[in-house]
Amino acid sequence: MKKILPLILLSGIGLLSYSCDNRNDDPVVVNPNPNPGDSDTLPVMKDVNVSLSSSNNYSHIELLNLQNTDVVLVYRKDPASSNAWQLIPKTYYLAGSRELEYNFLFNSQKVEIFTEGVSPATLSSAEAGTYLNNQTFRIVLVYANAGKSAAAKSAKPAVDYSDYNAVVKYYNLDESKVQTINAK
Template sequence: MKKYLPILLLAFVSLFIFSCNDDDNVVRDGDTYSKMRDVSGSFTNSNGYSFTVPISIENTDVVLVYRRDPAASNAWQLIPKTYFLSGGRELDYNALFDSQNVEIYTEANFDQTTMSSSEVSQYLTNQTFRVVLVPASPAKGVSAVDTSDYNAVVKYYNLDESKIKTIKVN
């Protein structure tokens, strides 16, 4: 019996060693993990005020989309975002995503073809968005990062802005 005691003790300890996993905060590298890309394009009547960006992520991963603030070149605003124009008009930036595509689009409570040339220039022409693909765990119930703060997301996921790929649509 004395010979079996060390083996049983070793088996018992190894059970706990292999059953513990502390990878909740690991940012994974590879094709489907944290990365960013810039997308620029114009929203027009001919493209239905939307464009699609191809991606490849897991079903549990998350896509965050930020719009570059034209007034400040290094400021990013998380979308969805509503802009209140004159005359009670509202222009919304939105995004939809699945595991293969991100659609970025505008919606309005008015006909967007009636926008003034300065509004078109400010809100529809040559818009730049940053698409951030981040890993998510279905077991996580609460986000550990404030996704509305672009800089907090970059820091939390240790994203390298110098490696951003830019995609030009339309």
């Protein structure tokens, strides 16, 4: 009996310590890079300040070096709020049943941010001031397969990409290190 009691006590302590789990169910991807040798490029955030005009065909091209495992997200800073970011593509409905849409295309070398819908040349000066002049776009590069195992363990989707703050939290991004580019 004296030999069994320490074994029972030890197994009880082991079971108790194993069952005490204080994990937070929100997944945070600390280092999702599937290629450990390529840890210097992602995740990356870059702000681009640009005025979209006829001289740049109402678009902006930002050169990048993307891997085939990268995802590009582009957000537009809402001029009405200093801290609100909206995922693009985003459509704005203007007076007279007109629509202006921000969109983007990317490949392994570049991201092109542009407008679609109504001809930007037909915008009023107030509309151009709101939707074309001094626009700030945030380009966020993250891993395409980040957090798959964490997402599989959770019933919730891994991250809502339309929610900028959720993306920052999920990928543990440091906003103080955002590179800003002032384009012409």
